[in-house]
Amino acid sequence: MHQETIKNNHSDNQIQLVSFTVGEELFAVDILSVQEINRMLELTKVPQSPDGIEGVINLRGRIIPVLDLRVQFKIPPSPHDEHTRIIVVEVQGNTIGFIVDSVHEVLRISYSVIEPAPQMGTSIDSSYVSGVAKLDENLLILLDLERLLSLEALDKLSDMQRTAA
Amino acid sequence: MDMNDFDPEILQDFLTESGELLEQLESDLVDLESTPQDLDLLNQIFRALHTIKGSASFLALTNLVAIAHCSESALNTARNGELVIGKAEMDLLLEAVDILKIQFNEIASGNTDLTPADPELIRKLTVLGDGGTLEADDFQPVSASNTAENIEPKSAEPTPTDGRNIEPIKLDSSKLDLIEHMSTDIDETLAQAIAKLEELYDASTRSSAGCNLTEMFEDIARTVDFFDIKELSELSDVLVQSLEGIESLEDEFIEQIVPRLHGVCMLINEQTKELIHEKLVTWPTETLIERIIKSSEGCKLDEGKIIPQCDPYQALATDGISFGSPQNQEEDKLKSPIQKSTSEPASEPNNATITESKSNPTNAQPQARKANLGAVEQTIRVEVSRLESLMNLVGELVLQKNRIGAMSEEVGRAVTDTDLIEQMEITASTLDRVTGDIQVAVMRTRMQPLDKLFGKYPRLIRDLATKTDKKIQLEIIGGDTEVDKSVIEELGDPMVHLLRNSADHGIEMPADRISAEKPETGTIKLVAGHEGSHVSVRIIDDGKGLSREIIGNKAVERGLITKEQLPSLSDEEVFRYILEPGFSTADQVSDLSGRGVGMDVVRTNIESKLKGSISIESTQGEGTIINISIPLTIAIMPAMMVAVNDEVFAIPLTNITEIVHPTPDMISELGDEPVIHLRGSVHPLISSQEVFAIPEEKRQDENFVVVIGFNQKIIGLRVSRVIGQQEIVIKPLNGVQREGPISGATVRNDGGVSLIMDIAELMRISRNQRSTVCAAH
Numbered sequence: 001m002h003q004e005t006i007k008n009n010h011s012d013n014q015i016q017l018v019s020f021t022v023g024e025e026l027f028a029v030d031i032l033s034v035q036e037i038n039r040m041l042e043l044t045k046v047p048q049s050p051d052g053i054e055g056v057i058n059l060r061g062r063i064i065p066v067l068d069l070r071v072q073f074k075i076p077p078s079p080h081d082e083h084t085r086i087i088v089v090e091v092q093g094n095t096i097g098f099i100v101d102s103v104h105e106v107l108r109i110s111y112s113v114i115e116p117a118p119q120m121g122t123s124i125d126s127s128y129v130s131g132v133a134k135l136d137e138n139l140l141i142l143l144d145l146e147r148l149l150s151l152e153a154l155d156k157l158s159d160m161q162r163t164a165a
Numbered sequence: 166m167d168m169n170d171f172d173p174e175i176l177q178d179f180l181t182e183s184g185e186l187l188e189q190l191e192s193d194l195v196d197l198e199s200t201p202q203d204l205d206l207l208n209q210i211f212r213a214l215h216t217i218k219g220s221a222s223f224l225a226l227t228n229l230v231a232i233a234h235c236s237e238s239a240l241n242t243a244r245n246g247e248l249v250i251g252k253a254e255m256d257l258l259l260e261a262v263d264i265l266k267i268q269f270n271e272i273a274s275g276n277t278d279l280t281p282a283d284p285e286l287i288r289k290l291t292v293l294g295d296g297g298t299l300e301a302d303d304f305q306p307v308s309a310s311n312t313a314e315n316i317e318p319k320s321a322e323p324t325p326t327d328g329r330n331i332e333p334i335k336l337d338s339s340k341l342d343l344i345e346h347m348s349t350d351i352d353e354t355l356a357q358a359i360a361k362l363e364e365l366y367d368a369s370t371r372s373s374a375g376c377n378l379t380e381m382f383e384d385i386a387r388t389v390d391f392f393d394i395k396e397l398s399e400l401s402d403v404l405v406q407s408l409e410g411i412e413s414l415e416d417e418f419i420e421q422i423v424p425r426l427h428g429v430c431m432l433i434n435e436q437t438k439e440l441i442h443e444k445l446v447t448w449p450t451e452t453l454i455e456r457i458i459k460s461s462e463g464c465k466l467d468e469g470k471i472i473p474q475c476d477p478y479q480a481l482a483t484d485g486i487s488f489g490s491p492q493n494q495e496e497d498k499l500k501s502p503i504q505k506s507t508s509e510p511a512s513e514p515n516n517a518t519i520t521e522s523k524s525n526p527t528n529a530q531p532q533a534r535k536a537n538l539g540a541v542e543q544t545i546r547v548e549v550s551r552l553e554s555l556m557n558l559v560g561e562l563v564l565q566k567n568r569i570g571a572m573s574e575e576v577g578r579a580v581t582d583t584d585l586i587e588q589m590e591i592t593a594s595t596l597d598r599v600t601g602d603i604q605v606a607v608m609r610t611r612m613q614p615l616d617k618l619f620g621k622y623p624r625l626i627r628d629l630a631t632k633t634d635k636k637i638q639l640e641i642i643g644g645d646t647e648v649d650k651s652v653i654e655e656l657g658d659p660m661v662h663l664l665r666n667s668a669d670h671g672i673e674m675p676a677d678r679i680s681a682e683k684p685e686t687g688t689i690k691l692v693a694g695h696e697g698s699h700v701s702v703r704i705i706d707d708g709k710g711l712s713r714e715i716i717g718n719k720a721v722e723r724g725l726i727t728k729e730q731l732p733s734l735s736d737e738e739v740f741r742y743i744l745e746p747g748f749s750t751a752d753q754v755s756d757l758s759g760r761g762v763g764m765d766v767v768r769t770n771i772e773s774k775l776k777g778s779i780s781i782e783s784t785q786g787e788g789t790i791i792n793i794s795i796p797l798t799i800a801i802m803p804a805m806m807v808a809v810n811d812e813v814f815a816i817p818l819t820n821i822t823e824i825v826h827p828t829p830d831m832i833s834e835l836g837d838e839p840v841i842h843l844r845g846s847v848h849p850l851i852s853s854q855e856v857f858a859i860p861e862e863k864r865q866d867e868n869f870v871v872v873i874g875f876n877q878k879i880i881g882l883r884v885s886r887v888i889g890q891q892e893i894v895i896k897p898l899n900g901v902q903r904e905g906p907i908s909g910a911t912v913r914n915d916g917g918v919s920l921i922m923d924i925a926e927l928m929r930i931s932r933n934q935r936s937t938v939c940a941a942h
Contacts (some may be wrong), residue, residue, distance in 0.1 A: 044918040045812060046898070047857035048905035056898065056910060058918045061561050063896045063910045 019104040023075035066097040195623035232282040236261040238294025348437040372412035421460040424480035453484040560894035571914035616644035629668040636686040643693035662763030671708030711783035740781040772925035808886035809853040822874040841881040850881040
């Protein structure tokens with residue numbers, strides 16, 4: 001059944017994505033890795049956790065860590081508002097949530113319009129980017145969740161910030 | 166036959182059941198070594214091995230059956246009093262058990278091609294099984310790898326005169342291997358059954374004998390089914406069938422049935438013997454079968470009625486089967502006629518104990534049987550995962566109950582209808598009680614006796630004693646103490662390390678013990694018991710004890726403490742350094758211990774995973790006591806919710822001795838270190854905001870001190886506010902936090918998440934603070 005879903009979602013060389021904004025940029029992740037999208041929930045901070053981790057939330061009895069992509073992408077923090085969402089994804093068997101400024105839309109694009117990640121002039125580490133796609137006026141940045149949300153990535157982040165401090 | 170033909174469920178059942186038997190078997194064997202005359206124990210071991218072999222042969226696990234079979238034969242000679250199991254014999258048997266374990270693991274990992282046992286081991290065990298001795302064994306010609314030849318008929322050529330029909334059949338080679346083993350089994354069971362048949366004559370022993378016989382015959386039928394030969398199965402089925410309702414039959418029918426059953430037993434015996442030679446023997450058995458069934462249904466036989474108590478040959482002859490005669494087959498004990506005698510039950514062959522204990526008062530047995538049947542139905546096997554999910558659900562239930570409780574208080578404040586409030590409160594408190602009961606009930610389903618763990622240790626100690634050339638005895642007290650399954654799992658490794666340490670470092674060499682005026686044999690005691698909501702497990706050895714000097718010096722050497730600080734530590738504090746990772750006082754690393762890894766596992770598992778505590782007492786020259794105390798369950802526990810700055814944390818209630826609102830004069834500084842004075846004693850004081858690294862500018866006043874006791878040490882923890890008590894369900898905190906005094910998270914009454922403080926870690930932080938302060942001076 002799962003196989004079929006994949007086929008349906010990715011038929012005709014198309015991929016279905018969820019797009020969202022963090023700061024000025026438009027990002028997207030594969031819809032298949034997204035479990036749910038929630039409004040902002042009460043966060044519990046965890047002392048001495050890697051810096052990218054904002055805290056933990058109670059997701060119907062399960063406790064899952066939540067990251068702030070702004071920290072990851074070195075975008076200056078902004079207060080949460082009514083558009084702020086937590087996207088809950090499953091990566092390598094771990095359920096993790098990440099905070100985005102707003103969720104944009106669910107869209108289908110053809111693989112052929114996806115180009116490899118260029119060296120970007122932005123603050124985003126290009127190793128987290130699996131590709132870019134040009135949509136009308138906007139540039140859609142496809143994120144590699146496995147790399148982005150791995151503990152190694154978080155460690156790297158912590159180390160960088162420690163050195164900076 | 167390929168094992169993959171079998172339903173994985175059947176295989177799983179085999180692994181579970183036989184696995185348990187194997188564990189029991191191992192500890193029983195070690196027990197047996199010290200009491201080789203204990204016939205009950207010997208029988209118990211024999212039965213366990215026999216059952217394993219039986220199930221394995223059904224699954225065509227040839228290599229497993231081979232090793233089980235020869236061990237069983239060796240045990241059988243011991244059971245018949247022809248062999249005393251000494252150390253050498255026990256070594257062989259334990260070696261066989263090790264091979265069985267390896268094979269079990271292979272089956273568990275889906276490997277159908279099992280490692281065969283060392284042929285030399287099989288040969289030696291077979292020699293024992295044949296009544297030989299190990300010393301003499303070298304001079305004997307190497308026999309074939311099994312005892313099948315024992316039961317091969319001396320005259321392989323059948324007499325063609327008895328109306329039998331012989332035709333060659335083709336047996337699968339794996340089946341052929343097995344038949345050699347199994348025909349011995351069938352042979353033995355049949356011999357017992359025939360002995361038991363006579364008890365059917367007596368109305369007072371009839372129902373119990375019927376019960377025993379049914380078991381034996383079912384055993385035979387199961388074995389026989391494996392070969393899938395119609396003629397053979399037919400006969401064995403008749404045996405089982407004929408016994409249904411035997412206890413209510415009149416004597417006259419019994420007299421018709423018993424000699425015929427005896428005859429059938431002989432026929433089956435003959436058939437299995439010939440199967441080894443890939444020959445199928447058949448007789449015209451229709452009349453025989455028909456008459457047995459008829460009689461057993463209580464119908465009178467008109468034709469072919471036989472005289473009472475005739476011998477089986479005559480009975481068979483009446484039904485048209487001429488099956489030799491007793492005269493020329495005298496050497497075969499199977500064929501001796503049954504005599505309806507008043508012989509004492511004790512005169513039965515003593516191997517009748519295989520399936521049932523020997524003699525019983527006649528009237529007690531039917532009742533015993535009923536009780537037995539009842540007991541069987543009172544337990545069911547449940548997959549652990551189902552219990553786990555049940556436990557998780559109960560956890561959720563507890564959380565929701567907590568929320569309802571909290572909400573009912575709020576509703577009470579908001580609503581003015583006092584009746585409604587009262588109803589609400591009553592319901593909430595009933596829910597509270599019922600949930601509590603469910604929680605206890607579910608927890609109890611997960612409880613297992615510590616014996617499950619302790620049962621493995623006699624073997625461990627035995628092996629350790631052999632390797633180190635020491636004499637060690639292990640005493641286990643309180644093995645029936647029940648603890649949560651997860652506790653059993655986490656406790657396994659630490660216990661092995663602690664026992665190894667006691668045996669390797671604790672107990673001295675026999676010569677040293679004698680010169681120290683101690684008994685030559687060292688004793689390690691394992692004492693378990695309940696202490697309130699905790700379970701305590703103590704490992705007590707009478708060895709040389711821990712040396713404060715050596716451990717202290719090593720700790721200084723490793724920089725764990727300065728030389729100046731050392732004298733201020735209590736003995737126990739010094740001893741606790743042995744739990745540090747990589748800490749070892751052993752001069753040489755042996756394959757038993759000395760790398761200093763083990764004790765670290767002890768501490769991690771017991772303190773961090775099980776939320777337990779370890780204390781060490783030791784007197785040099787007299788021995789060491791390691792006391793482990795662990796909570797009964799670690800999934801749900803009561804906790805005190807406290808605020809640290811703006812966040813709410815949970816502190817396990819079992820570790821809290823009191824909570825105080827200190828007056829300024831209670832808090833002072835000793836050196837630079839803050840302390841709290843409590844009724845005359847002084848304890849270190851730490852600030853939770855400091856521990857959790859709350860930035861200086863955000864810090865709030867900390868008006869409360871939670872006094873925490875752990876491992877006989879007490880510290881004060883300053884917190885901002887105290888919120889209240891709550892049952893918490895511990896949830897893992899995956900991938901978020903890898904350091905700091907946090908052991909998990911839980912969901913609060915209001916739905917928010919709270920972190921649970923790790924008491925062991927807090928204690929360590931307090932100690933480190935003290936060390937740095939001391940070091941600074």
